[in-house]
């Protein structure tokens with residue numbers, strides 16, 4: 539195994555696996571740390587954790603367990619995949635996990651770069667931009683679990699780390715791989731452990747890929763992955779892996795409250811799509827909303843795709859959180875949506891789109907999925923995948939795990955059109 543990857547959420551894991559596959563690597567994605575006896579035949583393994591918003595100690599423990607599994611199978615380099623919008627709480631978990639991995643690997647200097655220009659995430663002078671906006675001015679400031687109110691990655695990372703954090707500026711990055719490597723070494727000599735690296739275009743990521751070839755640990759979004767397979771002489775491949783054909787009913791489960799997911803829900807409904815709104819206050823009042831949703835699906839499920847959504851605008855999310863508490867509201871919605879996802883698959887859904895990283899984690903766990911095979915890309919960062927699941931029988935099912943902010947407005951329609 540050339541590359542061992544630890545992703546802090548499930549949509550992020552498929553995003554990374556998708557970029558590695560497209561750049562020419564054979565990739566296996568596992569849900570959680572696989573059993574000790576599990577052998578793998580792949581250039582890269584991506585272990586998907588659900589560690590982004592849990593307690594830092596638990597995130598560190600899970601990430602170190604993943605590291606042990608990967609190193610025992612010879613992983614040459616470790617890639618800690620974080621969100622392209624650097625989603626984290628004040629306590630972490632990017633800093634604590636990165637420091638624990640760096641300590642275990644003896645990594646003296648570690649590059650940090652969430653840039654993904656194909657999805658409008660760029661880093662300049664250490665500041666993260668989402669499209670034309672600073673991260674702190676983007677819709678990420680309203681995220682239900684990880685509101686991002688500071689665009690300076692050096693500052694955000696420094697608040698989460700004991701080691702010092704420095705910057706590799708774009709002026710250096712555009713001089714190429716040697717200059718990037720030299721700057722990282724200079725930072726290390728100054729006692730800096732983490733170097734936030736600027737990147738505004740894919741050329742920057744390709745140069746980084748060469749510069750990072752011999753480093754034991756990278757902390758990055760999925761963008762940096764496009765520059766790594768070239769180090770092994772692997773060539774980019776636009777032809778995504780073929781997936782087995784799986785036919786059956788179609789559904790979408792959306793628990794993401796991002797601006798993109800809100801627009802996608804509106805677009806789906808405005809095209810006449812049938813949708814069931816999952817209301818957290820009804821759940822909190824003790825109603826069995828999952829049972830109501832599944833009863834509603836009876837008689838409809840074999841027709842056009844059905845949408846089940848808790849997706850709401852920031853003001854509505856805030857008011858629910860004020861009444862239930864942030865964590866309790868999130869957990870309640872995740873429990874209900876994942877029960878719905880499981881029930882839908884038991885009732886014949888075999889092509890399932892899930893929107894939101896935490897939501898995807900909950901749904902994939904409810905479906906007892908242990909690994910995913912990556913297929914064709916729907917939009918940058920979001921592929922269709924094949925997943926074996928006891929709920930789906932021998933054929934398994936097709937799932938697309940959509941990161942909250944990814945995908946065009948017509949994503950929910952486009953995803954199924956790709957399978958036709």
Ligand SMILES: Nc1ncnc2c1ncn2[C@@H]1O[C@H](COP(=O)(O)OP(=O)(O)OP(=O)(O)O)[C@@H](O)[C@H]1O
Nearest residue numbers: 682794796848850868871872894895896897941942
């Ligand atoms: N109406 C709602 N009120 C309160 N919380 C909600 C509501 N709808 C969803 N949630 C919660 O908000 C969180 C959304 O996080 P999730 O990771 O699923 O989406 P995202 O952050 O947009 O996606 P990504 O992590 O891929 O960027 C989940 O915990 C979900 O349960």
Ligand SMILES: O=C(O)[C@@H](O)C(=O)CO
Nearest residue numbers: 549550553621622895941
């Ligand atoms: O990097 C991203 O933006 C996504 O892969 C993600 O992690 C969303 O949760």
